Amino acid sequence: MKSIDNDGTGAVPSGIDLQPRSVVGVEVPREAAAGAPVQLTELSGRTVGDVKAQDAYVVAEDVNVRYGSNHAIRDITLEIGRNEVVALIGPSGCGKSTFLRCLNRMNDSIESAIVTGRITLGGQDIYSRELDPVALRARVGMVFQKPNPFPKSIYDNVAYGPRIHGLAADRSELDHIVHTSLDRAGLLKEVRDRFDDPGTSLSGGQQQRLCIARTIAVNPEVILMDEPCSALDPIATARIEDLIDELSKNYAIVIVTHSMQQAARVSQRVAYFHLGMLIEVDETNRVFTNPQHKLTEDYITGRIG
């Protein structure tokens, strides 16, 4: 179990650069970090490390996304195992969120986006014609950067997913789903007496846990998290991180984060993205203590990003 970080860096907001203080302990002056030019030649070649996962459940092969003429991500191959937390890290605009949104086809709503390659979920191609994105999203839930509860009651927020998918046969079953979901999201104690209050009346951290409860109420197989803690204070962040740990027993979780401390704390494996390419994937410990690629090392030591 993790506790709150003493230095509180787990809660650095996404818009603010991390201080150039590295996990491996090398202090880098700010000027050096800003002035390190990235040579595109460094980007050639395949992903370093091991893209394979034990007990792989989500498998992405040669995934490319283009927004018009903008080639957002290139040839991403990555496996995500059952009950595994994979953290996607990298500087802003590196394509990690784009890759995340490919996994539940959220990019479908962007008209200019063209996704090529192959992504399978439990062996099933999620971009095949037979698979309805609606059905896919019931299996691959998503938690967003900013807590976005519906302007409805707390109960209705959690009950919305089960309702639209018809998961509960009657009211008591729905009540049960709402209770267990809130309980597993660690929110039940705080909201037990006010199910009818609007979800927006909660604090930021509570709202994010409400969003997580809303996601797990549908009982998905995979949970995608897009910087879930970037808008939260350190205490709320710590609670969410505990929750991620807890949830990883039952779900495959892919989390995008700008906080390397957070990646180190919650994930088993880390994938480092750079300019739309997957540079390095490996076990979290190994990436942070002994990065194989120069770019990865530069990023985690704070020279770029």
Added chain:
Amino acid sequence: MNVRSKSMTREIVEAGLAKRRRKDRVFRTLGLLSTAVGLVFLITFFATLASQGASAFKQTHIILNIELSRELLAPDGPFDIDYADFDAVVRQALRRELGDVNGRRDRREMNRLLSIGAAYQVKDTIAKNPDLLGSTLKMLLPVSADVDMLLKGNIDRDLEQSQRPLSDRQIEWVDRLIEKDRLVSRFNSALFSNGDSREPELSGIRGALMGSVYMLLITILIAFPVGVATAIYLEEFAPRNFWADLVEVNINNLAAVPSIVFGLLGLAVFINWIGVPRSSSLVGGLVLALITLPVIIIASRAAIKAVPPSIREAATGLGASRMQVVAHHVLPLALPGMLTGAIIGMSRALGESAPLLMIGMVAFIVDVPAGFTDPATALPVQIYLWADSPERAFAERTAAAIIVLLGFLLLMNLAAVIMRRRVERQW
């Protein structure tokens, strides 16, 4: 880099402060002045309306003892209400009241003191209760508009006889009736229960009011659903391409097209081609719906655009279909903005008269419309028709009709605001 010392910056900023403050003051004063000018105009407008229109809500009546004698009403034996001479009965009563009415000329002048509505009122009373035949009734009957105007002080007694509508003799009679407390001022119920009439004292706005109500019902029933559906389709489902842009440009242009053009369209399409009855509130409502549509579409699209994308993403991420996202989340959040558009559109539709010109609704229509296909007119048209009438009594009725129109507008907007309050959600 041009680096100044700190004290220099301070000096420069302080030197400019007075100028900045002066500008602030000037702008604030200008704003206050503009508001004051607007307010003065508004107050003048309402004061003029109230002072001119207030008297129209009162109407002079005469108290007469009507003798419903069989000799006058049924001279040839059996009483037939359709042939009975009720004018004679009323005139006889007034003649008795005045006493000195002799000769044809006198009688003709006396007759003009009464409204032709007086005889109809007696007839209606008998029709309701035929047993009254043969008895004497004390009745409150309308006088002619000229007498009403004299009592309201709108006829100058000092003018030469030939230059005013009432002769010296008529004025003398009126004064005698006033002395005997026979003339009383009562609430002008005819204004709200009658349709239009050539006689000012019998004319009312009910016909125009009902016409407007029917038209606006059609308008809102067509324009709101169609407008909202169009906005949802264009915002949520339509592909972004050349055709969508073309539609958007055209909708924006339609909102600015002069309304009389829509009247021409209504004449050509609804009346001549489809065969909707001319002058009916149905065709009027259809044309007003066309005028209102672009306004509602533009407002609805803006309201839909204002729904935070995070809500859309949250629902999509949970697996809601596009229609579910719209129906469960976008529509409830956009509805207040859509209603605002509807208010603006309906207010405009209520005030339109130009397009009605083309579809035969600018007409003298006496009967109060009982349905959507009856010939009808609208409140602004009624105001125009009355304002165009030479009789002095129509002037106050014009102001009264404007007051009613504004009241209608206020009520409609109030209803919409209350509805909007109810659907508005707290964030």
